[in-house]
Amino acid sequence: MEKSIFKYILKYSAAQQIYLLCVILAFYPFLFISLDLPKIIINRAIKPNADGDVFEAPIFGYEIEFDVSQLTFLLILSFFYLALVFITGGFKYYINVFKGRMGERLLRRLRYQLYTRILRFPLPHFKKVSQGELIPMITAEVEPLGGFIGIAFADPLFFGGQLMLILGYIFLQDWRLGLAAAALIPVQGFIIPKLQKKVNALGKQRVQNVRRLSDHLSESVSGIGEIHAHDTSNLELSRFSSRLGGIYLIRYEIYRRKFFVKFLNNFIDKLTPFFFFSIGGFLVIEGHLTVGALVAVLNAYKDLASPWKELLAWYQQKEDVRIKYEQVVEQFEPQGMLEENLQHDEPTASSPITGELSVSNVSVADEDGVRSIDTVSFTTPSTAHVAIVGSSGSGKDDLAQVVARLLAPTSGRVLFGGQDIANMPEAVTGRDIAYVGSNAYLQSFSVGDNLVYGLKHRPLVDRKYNAADTAAATLEKAEAAETGNSPYDYNADWVDYAAAGVSDGEALIGRVNTLLGMVELSDDVYQLGLRGTINPKKRGDIEERIMSARHALRDRLSEPEIAPLIEPFDQTRFNTNASVAENILFGLPVGDSFDLEKLAEHPYIRQVLDKVGLTEDFLAIGQNVAQTMVELFADLPPGHEFFEQFSFIDAEDLPDYQTLLGRAARGADGLTEEDRLRLISLPFKLNPARHRLDLIDERMMERILEAREAFAADLPEALSDKVAFFDVDAYNPTASLQDNILFGKLAYGQAQSAAKVREVIADVIDNLDLRDTVISVGLDFPAGTGGARLSQAQRQKLAIARAVIKEPALLILNEAAVSLDQSVQAVILDNILNERHGRGVIWVLNRIDDAQKFDEIIVMKDGRVVENGSYDNLSAQDGEFKALLGSV
Amino acid sequence: MGLLDEVELLRKIPIFSKIEPSKLKLLAFTSERLTYAEGDVLFEQGDAGDAAYIIIGGKADVVVDTPGGPLIVATLDENEIVGEIAILCDVPRTATVKAKTEVTTLRITKDLFFSLVVEFPQIAVEIMRELAHRLEVTTARLREAVGKPQ
Missing domain, CATH: 1.10.287 (Helix Hairpins)
Incomplete structure (x- = not known):
């Protein structure tokens, strides 16, 4: 750059x-x-x-x-x-x-x-720079550059011109005064930059310190578990504090110097009028100059100040921006960057990942010259199933990365069919080779989008924009071209169906289902689907199918094993397994207008209670609940876990309720509006089946049903989209798939009801052949940042499926299944080897027993290949492999 | 059945019998009432103990796995507590408990149980008394067995 x-x-x-x-x-x-x-x-x-x-x-x-x-x-x-x-x-x-x-x-x-x-960047470089440093560089640090670029040439001309104009004017009045006005400009021009230089150096230091600060921040966020586990908050706080102290000192020094420069500037500015008064006054007295001219010069000089200030500001900004630019750019030129053309070039028609894989004298050394791989050579057909085994630290991990071209060897070459992998564009190494490491990283897309992430190399089908969006899309394309940005439309369809061996999206879904089975992920995605809601863009007939499941389940509710487990929603019946709040709303809140926790505070709800005459009853029940809570929990110390788990009232509010009850005992008049709200809100949380407080009797249930009716009947227009009502014949888009099928509440107090109901639902779904539908909803489940919403095992399985779906010529798995259960590992290994029959697999194994299933085994020790050959040969001879086998 | 009925039930159980009603109410309120269908398993021999159960309705069999197959060693009735040993001394379940009829229980989790013991020492004292009593009975039986001529 x-x-x-x-x-x-x-x-x-x-x-x-x-x-x-x-x-x-x-x-x-x-x-x-x-x-x-x-x-x-x-x-x-x-x-x-x-x-x-x-x-x-x-x-x-x-x-x-x-x-x-x-x-x-x-x-x-x-x-x-x-x-x-x-x-x-x-x-x-x-x-x-x-x-x-x-x-x-x-x-x-x-x-x-x-x-x-x-x-x-070469991958090892990321061990040296942290994201905490990279992020502010691209976001905050270059930001001022944008402002400066616009004025880089314009301002000197603009303000310089003005300056010259005014100076010229003063010279025209009297050359001596002109000299006086201009005399100090060279002084300013000489001293100020000198002083500024020191400020600049400090500014540089400050930038570096802030970067370290943000590095520390990101480190704390990533390692937050460690900080808690080792009680090192004090250490971290002190580290942070010392960094802040460093920044403070630098900033303080900058201020002192910067404002001294300003002081000097102002002083010099005021010095010139001193010349005007003394020299100009002398000239006037002597009769060489008219008073009018002197006044004009003084006026002109006033106008001089503003452009001069702007010029100095420009200069300071220039220095500031110059440093930032240089500091950023030098961070972005590490050794061994991938060639630009390799990043962009499209591959030639036929894949070069064929023929013989030959690793020839490959060594990998770190900066200190320590070799993790030491002159490794071997050849094997690129279609073979190869296992790499060895103890940790044997170099097997690095070897896998070298073959995937994720790690550039310090010396030696990796060749496929005689072609050096180092010269192949990423379009070859990233498509015809698939690599899965032991710590899978997912993008923050949905599960399904993560799965096809490896199929998105170039947009293949243009997106059809409607008339309104076309203009915006065209403009964006032109702007991108103007600024040398990516020419590709992010909204286009990027999925390379052909690469996955399918013809279209429909076929891809089938393929995805097969792969989920292959990596034992079907059940997980199915569960995610049950917990998920339908993506409104893909609604299609999913709703209808789920509704058929709901009806099928309802038909079975009369079965004696199922009946006690579920209390279905019924418009005309109080649901004893739901809270009073849920019973009144009889739907799910959309947005936070009708937050179930704060339902009593909603004016419309209060209006409904008044209307059906429940306000005073709720007040009485609330008093009863408060009484019980005070009785039960008063002896417990505040902060006891029971408050959190069981109490209707927070520990710190309990004394308030005690006095409130005292006031209530003296008659309803003693209660303020706030007291009433506090008491009325309590019955809303009551769940008769769960709390067993016997405070909601049959009669009360009837009246709550009246409130339910009134709530729905008079719901103002403005609030009508804030509730998704339960309707036995309508899909509820706010609820999860499972809740839509269930359309009721799990009964409290039934042992293993959740598991039993799950089984019944699974049964219903399988009968109606809906499993794929549920899985398709599960594929829309957002994986979260870095896949954090999935478990480690799920992420790992997904990563393996993501690699296999690309149908690569060579699949490299670097201890990719290590975080999975042993039995699952074995199943997945068998499935993958079966799937990849006749196509290359290199698997760095963590379980040596699995080596039996591979055509060829490479045994590594201390960075060298000590043995290679078939399982039968290696296990027959007394060597390293046998020793490894024995040690398990 | 509401909370108050459960409190009455709890009072009939020896280790809880001398505990104030208000504490028993807290125990009843904070523990889960669970109904098991006939044949359902409350817990399995060898599992980690996470809760004790008070039977408040129905009967349950205590089954021990033996080399000769499962053997019913006892049948639990109303007002009996089961599974407390496993949560007191962190040993795996020593037997399987299975619902013989439909069984209703109060499930007291380990955390809940210990919180109660820590919060209300009377409960600890009552449990000590009960355990000492059981030990006494066992010791007496052992003495009887050892004293018997072969």
Whole structure:
């Protein structure tokens, strides 16, 4: 990348910068006239005119005669002035917007280039730089560059021009005063940069310190578990504090120096008038200068201050930005970056990952020269199933990465059919080779999108935009091209169906289902589907099918084993396994208007209670609940886990309720509105079957049903979309698939009811052949950041499926199943080897027993290949492999 | 059956008999009432003990796995507590308990049980008394068995 920001700016925006300068030059005459015009209006149009009725106005140096009355002349000039205001304002607007756009475009280009470079970093480099350092560089640190790019050339010209103009004017008045005005400019120009240099150095330090701070932050977030587990918060706090202290000291030093520069500047500014007064005064007294000229010079000098300040500000900003740019750029040029063309080039028609895989004298050494792999050589057909075994630290891990070209060997070559892998574009190594490590990382997409992540190399089918979006899409494409950004439309269909060996999306789903089975993930995704809601974009007939499951389940509710487990929702019946709040709402809240926890606070709910005359009853029940809670929990120390788990009332609120009950005992008049709300909110949380407090009797249930009816009947228009009502014949899009099928509540107090109901639901789903439907909803489940919403085992299985679906010529699994149960590992291994029959697999094994299933075994020790051959041969001879086998 | 009925039931169980009603109410409120269908398993021999159960309705068999197959060693009735040993001394379940009829239980989790013991020492004292009593009975039986001529 360009070493200096000016070179960078010129390289990508020279034409625009020149254009901008021309616009500024074109602006000058208008600016000048607009400054000069008031004088003309006053002198020639307002003052009585001695020359009769002919008025003249100098426009662009020409005297133009106007044969009109004085009033008309005044109006003409006034409107001319107004027009000039428009023109100069327009110029300024245009120039500012142009500057902003130019800056933003270049900033976009710079950020894009930096990101491209991150994608080309050699993998070991990421051991040295942390994301905590990289992120602020691309986000915050380059941000000021955008502002500066716009003014990089424009401001010196703009303000420099003004400065020259005014200085020239002063010289015209008197050359001695001109000298006096200009005398200190070289001094400022010399001293200030010197002082500024130190400020700059400090600024550099500050940037580095802030980077370290953010590095520390990201480290704390990633390692938060360790901090708690080892009680090192104090250590971390102190580390953080010392970093903050460092930044503070630097900042303080910067302030002192920066404001000293400012002080000096101001002082010099005020020194010049001192010359004017003394020298100018002397000249006036001596009669060499008129008082008027001196006043004009003083006025002009005042105007000088503003452009001069702007120029200095520009200079300071320039220095600041220059440092930031240099510091960022030097971080983005590590040794051994992937060649740019290898990142972009499309592969030739036939895959080069064929023939013989030959690893020839490969060594990998770290910076200290310690070799994790030491002159390793072997050859094997690229279609063979190869196991790499060895103890940890034997170099097997690095070897797998070298063959996948994730790690560049320090010396030696990896060849496929005689072609060096180092020269192949990523389009080959990333498509025809698939690599799965032991610690799978998922993107924060849905499970399904993660699964096809490895099929998205180029957009293949353009997205069809509707008329409204087409313009925006076209504009974005043009902008991307303008700024050297990615030419690909992110919204297009990127999935390479052919690579997965299928013809279209429909067939891909089938293939995905097969793969989920292969890696033992079907059940997990099925469960995710049951817990998930339907993606509104893909609704289709899923709702209908789920509804058929609901009805099938309802038909079975009368069976004696199932009946006690589920209490179905019924519009006309109180559900004893649901809370009173749920019973009144009889639906799910959409958004937080009708938050079930705070239902009593909602004015509409209170209105409903009043209407059906429940307010006073709820008050009485609430009093009863509070009484019971006080009785049960008063003896427990605050903070006892029971409060959290069981109490309706928080520990800290309990004393309040005690006094509140005292007030209530003296009669309802003693209660404030707040007291009433507190008590009324308690019955809402009651769940008769769960709490068994016997406070909601049959009669009360009837009346709560009235409230349910009233709630739905009078629901104001504005709130109508805030509840998704339960309706036995309608799918509830807010509820999960499982809840939609269940359409009721699990009964409390039935042993293993959840497991039994799960079985019944599974039964219903299988009978209706809906398992694939549920799985398709499960595939829409968001995996979370880094796949955090899935378990480690699920992530790992998904990663394996993601590699296999690419149908690569060579599949490399680097202890990829290590986090799975032994039995699952064995099943997956068998499934994969079966699937990959006749196509290459290299598997770094953590269980040596599995080696039997491979064509060839490579045994590594201390970075060297000590044995290789078939299982039968190796286990027959007394060697390293036999020793490994024996040690298990 | 509501909370108050459960409190009455708990009072009939020896280790809880001398505990204040308000504490028993807390115990009843914080423990889960679970109904098992006939044949359902409350817990399996060898499992980790996570809860004790008080039978408040129905009968349950205590089954021990022997080399000769499962053997019913006892049948539990209403008001009996089962599974408390496993949560007291962290040993795996020594037997399987299976519902003989439909069984209703109060399930007291280990955490709950210990919180109660820590919070209310009377409960600990009562349990000690009960265990000492059982030990006494066992010792007496052992003495009887050893004293018997072969």
